[in-house]
Amino acid sequence: MSIKSYKDAINEALLQEMKKDENVVIMGEDVAGGAGTNGEQDAWGGVLGVTKGLLGHYGRERVIDTPITETAILGMASGAALTGLRPVAELMFVDFMGVCFDQILNQTAKFRYMFGGKAVTPVTIRTMYGGGLRAASQHSQCLYPMFTHVPGIKVVVPSCAYDAKGLLIQSIRDDDPVIYMEHKNLYDVTQEVPDESYTIPFGEANFTREGKDITFIGMGQTVGICNKVADKLKSEGKSATVLDLRTLSPLDEDSVLEAAEETGRVVIVDESYPRCNIATDLSALICQESFSSLKAPIKMVTPPHTPVPFSPPLEDLYLPSEEKVYNAAKEIL
């Protein structure tokens, strides 16, 4: 056990899985960096350094720098998975799925069903998402609802370093295609993380706080916000449950309903665009299954229905914040 950042936990998961299984290869733009140059090899180790050092251990045969060619990267990863490798492909920013979505939507996600259950496609697609870095409209989106919408892929959204490691190892070992989404604003957040390898099963949400007055449901970066608001409410004499979904597909419906029914007051905090997102999806689920246990309308804290703005004060206004979540809670408490 040692203190590790979210970024280091991801790096360690990759390192350990590559050591365990020689079929694990990683591929993407600048995952090592420096290919073909006279300068430093492993120059970047990923655009924010998440894969730094893997090249030194496993060489360019297994740490494959690609051209900027997202369709070919994702196609290559899923074709390699179909034929015996266990690739981890990197889609540098999830926003770039706009140029390559076909390979996820119509190919990888559908192989098993279309081919009558015969295809096994153990591919993991790592991708960076989310706001807070002043990266503007094309480098800050969440977009996980779009993947969650598609049957045949699994969607993983770790909220902390411990989960980042265990869920990534599970993603790589999982025989279904997985989109593993890294919130770029969490990379430097640290906590105690085991040094050895471990997995966290999919479809098991995590109760990070348990209380009886109100329930917060979050995912990725918003879990930390929910925890802070829960702690603040505690100092005011109200106890809150916080549920971290961990995976959006599969969804731990039982825990969502249990968390909602326990308190009857629910705030869902989702950083993705407000229409047809995870908050609306959970809200519908709770209304259908647990309507009679609700003591107040479900509150959703999301950004407005706009692209992500660049200017720091605007982005701060845009993102879910402790203040917005606290205010939403107070409205129904």
Next chain:
Amino acid sequence: MQLSREDLLKAYKGMCEIREFDDAVHYEFAADAMPGFVHLYVGEEASAMGICMHLNEKDTIASTHRGHGHCIAKGCDITDMMKELYGKKDGICGGKGGSMHIADLSKGMLGANGIVGGGPPIVLGAALTYKTKKTGNVSVGFFGDGASNQGSISESMNMATVLQLPAIFVCEDNGFAESTAKEYAVGGSILDRGKAFGLDSHEVDGNDFFAVHEAAKHVIDNARNGKGPALLHIKTSKVYGHFEGDAISYRTKEENEKIKNEEDPLKIFKKKVTESGLLELSQLEKLENDAKEQVKIAVEESKKADFPTEKDLLTDVYIKY
């Protein structure tokens, strides 16, 4: 290159099976006996057979929406394919794929594809597996002249060269992307695109089995031996339209007649091997009749077969969820 008598018979057998299969689909579809969309390969048989005869079961191909020919040439079972077209439970994909998604991974057939240009990126991955594991296998990605304009094709050719993958790209150019002529839709030349990305690129007469077979041998042998990817630009023609139900009003009567009478790869093959005395006419006619009978049985069995049931609806999405 001289082919053995056995190889010649195998080539003609495969081409006859493809022809009979898709002719039967043409008839059955017109009779309203078959659901969905179908795109027929009649007229292009020499391409699938000329290439796939160089492949073993561990080699892989990815096909297109016009994929029945590739499936048969790669060894997919004809009856199981036909059952799939009828949406039956015992179809090659359990009735969940249909014409555009026929796949048999055990035969190295990575799937027909309903997305134009969808297959070649997948072929990169198979080729990467072979390169990484040093298996000596190759993977072949088929696409059409229409798909040649998709970014996925350019990206795939570039990546194959960058990583020196054992990948072969086969552009089956039948002159039409849906109802639009290649002359209108393709800027520059498909062959030059391959060359520009550093691929060993060749233009081939796709109506001549022997030309395809020879060109394919060259590029497949090279890819197996680590000499990198290649492009074959195969100029061919399709007898039927884009899909069944297409009135083909964009082609003239003369053009249609020319395709049937002068560009038929089976007729051209038959003439060559009989005139040169390599095979007897009776041998060829036996193969034609055998294929006809085999497909007839496949249609009969498919019509009698059971549909999937409600319990099949939810299976096969994930391995574990």
